[in-house]
Amino acid sequence: MTDGGLSRRRLLGVSGTAAVAVAGAGTAYAVSRGDDAGAAGAPSPTAAPALALDAAVPFRGEHQAGIVTPAQDRLHFVALDVVTTDREQLRALLEQWTRAAERMTAGAEAAPGGLVGGGPNRAPEDTGEAYGLPASGLTITIGYGPSLFDDRFGLAPRRPAALRELPAFTGDQLDPRRTGGDLCIQACANDPQVAVHAVRNLVRLGFGVVAVRWSQLGFGRTSSTSTAQATPRNMFGFKDGTNNLKAEEPEGLAQHVWVGPDDETGGGAWMAGGSYLVARRIRMHVEVWDRTSLQEQEDVIGRDKKEGAPLGQTKEFDAPDFARKSPDGTPAIPMNAHVRLAHESHLRGIRLLRRGYNFTDGSDGVGHLDAGLFFLAYMRDPGRQFVPMQRALAKADGLNEYIEHNGSAVFACPPGLADGEHWGQALFA
Amino acid sequence: MTDGGLSRRRLLGVSGTAAVAVAGAGTAYAVSRGDDAGAAGAPSPTAAPALALDAAVPFRGEHQAGIVTPAQDRLHFVALDVVTTDREQLRALLEQWTRAAERMTAGAEAAPGGLVGGGPNRAPEDTGEAYGLPASGLTITIGYGPSLFDDRFGLAPRRPAALRELPAFTGDQLDPRRTGGDLCIQACANDPQVAVHAVRNLVRLGFGVVAVRWSQLGFGRTSSTSTAQATPRNMFGFKDGTNNLKAEEPEGLAQHVWVGPDDETGGGAWMAGGSYLVARRIRMHVEVWDRTSLQEQEDVIGRDKKEGAPLGQTKEFDAPDFARKSPDGTPAIPMNAHVRLAHESHLRGIRLLRRGYNFTDGSDGVGHLDAGLFFLAYMRDPGRQFVPMQRALAKADGLNEYIEHNGSAVFACPPGLADGEHWGQALFA
Numbered sequence: 001m002t003d004g005g006l007s008r009r010r011l012l013g014v015s016g017t018a019a020v021a022v023a024g025a026g027t028a029y030a031v032s033r034g035d036d037a038g039a040a041g042a043p044s045p046t047a048a049p050a051l052a053l054d055a056a057v058p059f060r061g062e063h064q065a066g067i068v069t070p071a072q073d074r075l076h077f078v079a080l081d082v083v084t085t086d087r088e089q090l091r092a093l094l095e096q097w098t099r100a101a102e103r104m105t106a107g108a109e110a111a112p113g114g115l116v117g118g119g120p121n122r123a124p125e126d127t128g129e130a131y132g133l134p135a136s137g138l139t140i141t142i143g144y145g146p147s148l149f150d151d152r153f154g155l156a157p158r159r160p161a162a163l164r165e166l167p168a169f170t171g172d173q174l175d176p177r178r179t180g181g182d183l184c185i186q187a188c189a190n191d192p193q194v195a196v197h198a199v200r201n202l203v204r205l206g207f208g209v210v211a212v213r214w215s216q217l218g219f220g221r222t223s224s225t226s227t228a229q230a231t232p233r234n235m236f237g238f239k240d241g242t243n244n245l246k247a248e249e250p251e252g253l254a255q256h257v258w259v260g261p262d263d264e265t266g267g268g269a270w271m272a273g274g275s276y277l278v279a280r281r282i283r284m285h286v287e288v289w290d291r292t293s294l295q296e297q298e299d300v301i302g303r304d305k306k307e308g309a310p311l312g313q314t315k316e317f318d319a320p321d322f323a324r325k326s327p328d329g330t331p332a333i334p335m336n337a338h339v340r341l342a343h344e345s346h347l348r349g350i351r352l353l354r355r356g357y358n359f360t361d362g363s364d365g366v367g368h369l370d371a372g373l374f375f376l377a378y379m380r381d382p383g384r385q386f387v388p389m390q391r392a393l394a395k396a397d398g399l400n401e402y403i404e405h406n407g408s409a410v411f412a413c414p415p416g417l418a419d420g421e422h423w424g425q426a427l428f429a
Numbered sequence: 430m431t432d433g434g435l436s437r438r439r440l441l442g443v444s445g446t447a448a449v450a451v452a453g454a455g456t457a458y459a460v461s462r463g464d465d466a467g468a469a470g471a472p473s474p475t476a477a478p479a480l481a482l483d484a485a486v487p488f489r490g491e492h493q494a495g496i497v498t499p500a501q502d503r504l505h506f507v508a509l510d511v512v513t514t515d516r517e518q519l520r521a522l523l524e525q526w527t528r529a530a531e532r533m534t535a536g537a538e539a540a541p542g543g544l545v546g547g548g549p550n551r552a553p554e555d556t557g558e559a560y561g562l563p564a565s566g567l568t569i570t571i572g573y574g575p576s577l578f579d580d581r582f583g584l585a586p587r588r589p590a591a592l593r594e595l596p597a598f599t600g601d602q603l604d605p606r607r608t609g610g611d612l613c614i615q616a617c618a619n620d621p622q623v624a625v626h627a628v629r630n631l632v633r634l635g636f637g638v639v640a641v642r643w644s645q646l647g648f649g650r651t652s653s654t655s656t657a658q659a660t661p662r663n664m665f666g667f668k669d670g671t672n673n674l675k676a677e678e679p680e681g682l683a684q685h686v687w688v689g690p691d692d693e694t695g696g697g698a699w700m701a702g703g704s705y706l707v708a709r710r711i712r713m714h715v716e717v718w719d720r721t722s723l724q725e726q727e728d729v730i731g732r733d734k735k736e737g738a739p740l741g742q743t744k745e746f747d748a749p750d751f752a753r754k755s756p757d758g759t760p761a762i763p764m765n766a767h768v769r770l771a772h773e774s775h776l777r778g779i780r781l782l783r784r785g786y787n788f789t790d791g792s793d794g795v796g797h798l799d800a801g802l803f804f805l806a807y808m809r810d811p812g813r814q815f816v817p818m819q820r821a822l823a824k825a826d827g828l829n830e831y832i833e834h835n836g837s838a839v840f841a842c843p844p845g846l847a848d849g850e851h852w853g854q855a856l857f858a
Contacts, residue, residue: 074648076789083796115666115734120724127719128666128734129649129787132659177794192621192648193662196789200798204719211796217648217789219503219621220558230561233622237544237557290556290633295549305544305557358558360505360625360646361790365606367640369629 053190056135059102061416063258066139066188067275067353067378068247070226074192075218075357076199077279077374079145079181079409080210087153087428093209094424097142097202098417107135110201127204130197138189140198142423143277143411148182158427160268162259162276162381163412170394171405178281178407181213186277186376192217214407216281218357218374225355231308231316235284235358235371236402238301239308242316243343245353256351256385257378259415270426273415275353275378278386281407284372289402300398302337310339322346336398347392350385352377372403382410482619485564488531490845492687495568496704496782496807497676499655501617504647504786505624506708506803507632508574508610508838509639516582516857522638523853526571526631527846536564539630556633559626567618569627571852572706572840577611587856589697591688591705591810592841599823600834607710607836610642615706615805621646643836645710647786647803654784660737660745664713664787664800665831667730668737671745672772674782685780685814686807688844699855702844704782704807707815710836713801718831729827731766739768751775765827776821779814781806801832811839 057065082090100110109115109126118125149159165180185202189195196217203212222234223241227248234240245252254260261272289297298304302311302320310320312332322340324332333340344351355378360371379385394400414426486494511519529539538544538555547554578588594609614631618624625646632641651663652670656677663669674681683689690701718726727733731740731749739749741761749768753761762769773780784807789800808814823829843855 078792116723118723120727121722123720124666124723124726124734126666127715129662129664131662131666131735193787196648196787196800200715200719200800203798204716207716207720212792212798213796215789215792215798217646217791219625219646219648233558233560235558237553237555237560286556286629287633287636290629291552291636293550294545294547294553297553298549305553306560358622358625360644362646363507363641363644367642369632369641369644371625371629 054134054136056106057137057139059105059140059417060419060421062273063275063416064139064141064413065105065416066141066186067257067355067413068225068253069137069139069188070229070247071221071223071355072137072139072188072190072195073219073221074189074195075221075374076187076192076195076215077218077376078185078187078199078203078215079213079279080183080185080203080206081213082148082152082182082209083211084209085152089209090153091424091428093206094142094427095422096205098422098424100202100205101140101142101198104130104198104201105135105138105140107133107138110205127197127201129200130194133191133194133197136189136191136194138187138194138198140202141186141188141277141413143184143186143413144427145181145183145409145411147180155427158267158270160259160264160271160412162264162268162271162383163410164383166278166382166390166408166410167387169390169405171400172394172408173404173406174408175406178214178216179409181409181411183210184277184279184409184411192219216359216374216407217361218359220358222356222358222373223354225353234373235286235360236289236297236301238297238303238305239316240373241354241356242303242308243339245351252351253353256380257353259380263380270429271412271414275380275413276382277411277413278352278375278377278379278382279407279409279411280375280405281359282373282375283370283404283406285368285402285404286371287368299334299337300402302333302339311337334398336396338393338397338399341392341397342389347389350389352379352385352389378413483563483565485535486566486568488534488569488846489848489850491702492704492845493568493570493842494534494845495570495615495617496686496784496842497654497682498566498568498617499658499676500650500652500784501566501568501619501624502648502650503618503621503624504650504803504805505616505621505628505644506647506805507614507616507628507644508642508708509612509614509632509635510642511577511581511611511638512640513638514581518638519582520853520857522635523571523856524851525634527851527853529631529634530569530571530627530852533559533627533630534564534567534569536567539634556626556630558629559623562620562623562626565618565620565623567616567623567627569631570615570617570706570842572613572615572842573856574610574612574838574840576609584856587696587699589688589693589700589841591693591697591700591812592839593812595707595811595819595837595839596816598819598834600829601823601837602833602835603837604835607643607645609838610840612639613706613708613838613840621648645708645788645803645836646790647788649787651785651787651802652783654782663802664715664789665718665726665730667726667732667734668745669802670783670785671732671737672768674780681780682782685809686782688809692809699858700841700843704809704842705811706840706842707781707804707806707808707811708836708838708840709804709834710788711802711804712799712833712835714797714831714833715800716797728763728766729831731762731768740766763827765825767822767826767828770821770826771818776818779818781808781814781818807842 111125113125308316540554542554737745
C-alpha cells in the first residue's frame with residue numbers, strides 16, 4: 001500500500017485476511033485493509049462474521065451510496081461547521097475527502113501510505129483502528145446544509161430552492177448542540193469500528209477547515225430499505241418502517257427520493273439525481289412507555305406488537321384499513337394512531353425513504369436511559385414531504401406523549417460521482 | 430412462550446429464525462426469540478451474521494459468564510444505585526434479575542409472557558426490541574460496589590476485605606456522574622441491540638428499587654480473552670491487549686483472576702470463585718494523537734503500529750526485550766513506554782484479565798470526538814493488582830499526555846451460580 005493507490009492484489013481480494021466477494025448489494029466486491037494482516041499467523045479478528053457483511057459497496061454511480069443501499073446495521077453520523085472562510089480550502093478538502101472516502105469504502109486506508117508509509121517523522125496517513133478489518137459494507141454519504149450557502153464561500157447563488165431550514169414544529173425541544181451544520185457525513189457499515197474510523201479520518205483530514213458540530217452513533221437500523229431485509233424493531237419494541245420505500249421500487253424512488261432534472265433550475269441544477277436528507281434526534285421516553293399497557297402501546301402505534309400487523313388485520317404487510325371498526329364501534333386503528341397519521345393516504349400521497357437508527361447514548365443523569373431513534377429520511381423536497389408530514393404528526397400523533405425531538409438538521413446530498421469526479425466539483429462549478 | 434418457561438422447541442433450536450448450534454465457547458447452544466418470527470414469510474433480520482455469533486453462552490457455572498468468555502464485540506455497561514432501603518426488596522430483585530438474565534442469555538424474553546402474554550391491559554413483560562433476534566452470545570455479569578455494604582441493608586459485615594474504593598491517582602479527572610455505583614451489570618453480546626435490550630429490561634424490572642447512575646456503550650472489544658481471538662486495535666490504532674491473560678491459561682486465571690477459597694474469610698467468604706472488576710472510562714485525545722509522528726506514537730506505546738511487535742522485535746507475540754538498545758545507544762523500548770511500565774516484569778508479576786471496549790460517545794461540543802477506551806479488568810485483589818499498576822502508570826506512562834481517566838468504579842463480582850441458585854443468595858445468607 002505504498003504505491004500511491006489501491007493495489008491490484010487488494011482489489012482482487014486475495015489478501016491474507018478474509019476477503020471473499022459475495023453478492024449483496026448489486027455489484028459488491030470485497031477487499032480488506034492490511035495486505036499482510038494475516039502474516040503473523042493469528043486468526044483474523046473478522047473471520048467469524050458472514051462474508052456478505054464484509055463486502056465493499058461501490059462508491060461511484062448515478063446516486064450516492066448509502067441512500068438506497070440496503071441499510072447497514074451501524075451508523076456514525078457527523079455534522080460539521082466550516083471554520084475557514086477560504087473557498088479554495090473548502091473546495092480542496094472536498095476533493096481530498098472524495099479520494100479518502102473512495103479508498104475507505106473499498107477497504108483501504110484513508111490515504112496512500114496508510115499506517116506507516118509516511119515514515120517515522122510524519123503522522124501516519126491513517127489512524128489505524130480499522131487496519132485488518134474488511135470493507136464491511138461501508139458507505140460514506142455527504143450533504144450540504146443551508147448555512148453553507150451563506151456569503152462566506154460565494155455559494156449563495158448555488159443554493160437549491162428546496163434547501164431551506166426546517167420550520168419550528170409544535171412540541172420541538174431542539175438542543176442547539178444537536179442541530180444544524182454546514183456539512184454532514186453519514187457513514188454506515190456492518191462494523192461500527194469501520195464507520196467510526198471513516199468519520200474520524202475525514203474529520204482529521206479536515207483539521208483547520210472544518211470542526212465537528214455534533215455527531216451521533218446508531219447501533220441498529222430501524223428501517224429496511226430493501227425487500228431483502230426484514231423489518232427491524234425500534235426502541236419501543238415495535239417493527240418500524242414496514243411501509244418504507246424500497247430499493248426495488250425505482251418508480252417510487254424517482255417520484256419521492258431523487259431530485260428530478262427539472263426540479264431545480266439555475267443555481268440548484270447540480271442537485272439533479274441527488275436527494276435531501278432530514279435528520280431528527282428523537283429521544284424516546286422508554287421508561288414511561290415500558291409501564292404502559294400493551295393495548296395503549298398498540299393503539300398509539302396502530303399495529304400489533306408481536307406481528308406488526310395493522311390493527312384489525314393479521315399480517316405485517318396487510319394494508320391498513322382505516323375505515324374498519326372494532327366490535328365496540330370505535331375505529332380499529334384509533335384516529336391519533338401513528339400509522340394513520342403517517343400513512344400516505346392521509347398525506348396526499350407523501351412518502352419518504354426512511355433510513356434511521358436506534359441509539360442509546362448512556363443515561364441522562366436522572367436515572368433514565370438516553371435512548372431513541374435517530375430519524376434519517378431521504379426525499380425529493382423537504383418542504384413538500386417532511387414538513388407537511390411532521391406538521392400532521394406534531395399536531396395529533398399519540399406518540400408525542402412518549403417522544404421528544406431534540407435535534408434537527410437538513411442537508412442537500414448531491415448526486416453520485418462519475419469516474420474522476422469529486423465532491424464539490426459541481427457545487428463550485 | 431406463554432407456558433411460563435423456555436419452550437423445548439426453542440431449546441432444540443428448531444424455531445423459524447436462524448438458530449443453529451455452533452460450538453464457539455465450550456458448550457454453547459443456540460436459541461432465538463420469537464418462535465413464529467419467520468411465519469410472516471419475511472426473511473429473518475439476523476439471517477446474515479455468522480451463526481457462531483448467534484449462539485447462546487451458558488448462564489450457570491463455577492464462574493459468572495462474561496469474564497473469561499471470549500470477548501463479544503459489543504457492550505452495554507450500567508452502574509446502578511439502590512433507591513430503596515428495604516433489604517427484602519433488594520433481595521427479591523436480585524432473584525428476579527437472575528431469572529430474567531438466565532432467560533435472556535438463552536435467547537428468550539425477559540419474563541414468561543414476553544411481548545403479549547400478559548394481555549392487553551398489562552404492560553408487556555418484555556420491551557420487545559430484541560424479539561426475533563438470536564441469543565447473540567449474550568452474557569450478563571453482576572457486581573456489587575463498596576457502597577452496597579454501608580448500613581442500609583445490613584451488609585456491612587458481609588463486605589469482602591478486598592472490596593474498597595480505589596484511591597485517587599495522579600492525573601485523575603473523575604466526573605462524579607461517571608463514577609461509583611451500588612451495583613453494576615455488564616451485558617456483552619455480538620449484537621448491540623441484544624446487549625441494550627438486556628440492560629433495559631433489568632433496569633425496568635428494578636423500577637423503584639434501583640436507578641441508573643451511569644452507563645456506557647462499547648462498540649469494539651479492545652482485548653482478546655482467548656487464544657482463538659486476534660488482538661483488536663484501540664482508538665489510537667494500536668493492537669491492545671497482546672499480553673492479556675487468556676481463557677486457555679487456567680493456572681494464570683487461578684493466580685490472578687479468581688478469588689481463592691482462602692482469600693477472604695468471615696463475611697467475605699462468599700466471594701470465593703468470584704472476581705473483582707475495575708472499570709475506568711479513559712478518554713483518548715485522538716485529535717492530538719493523530720497529529721503526532723509515527724515515531725512518537727510507537728515510542729509512547731513501545732510497540733510498532735502495524736505489526737504490534739515490541740520495539741526491537743519483529744512479531745506481535747515476541748517477548749519484549751527491555752534491555753535492548755537502539756543503534757544510538759538509547760533503550761529500544763523507551764523508559765516511559767506503556768508496555769514497559771505495564772509489563773508484569775516491572776510490576777512484580779502483576780497481571781489482570783483485561784476485557785475493555787472502544788467507545789465513541791458523539792462529540793464534546795468543542796469540535797472533538799468523545800472517544801476512548803472503557804477499561805474493564807477482572808482480578809483477584811484490586812489493592813494488590815490494579816492499584817500498584819495504575820500508580821506506576823499514573824506516575825510515568827508516556828500515554829498520560831494523550832489520555833484522561835474521567836470515570837472509575839470497582840465491583841465485587843460473585844462466583845457463578847449452581848442450578849436453582851440466584852444472585853444475592855450467598856450475599857444475604
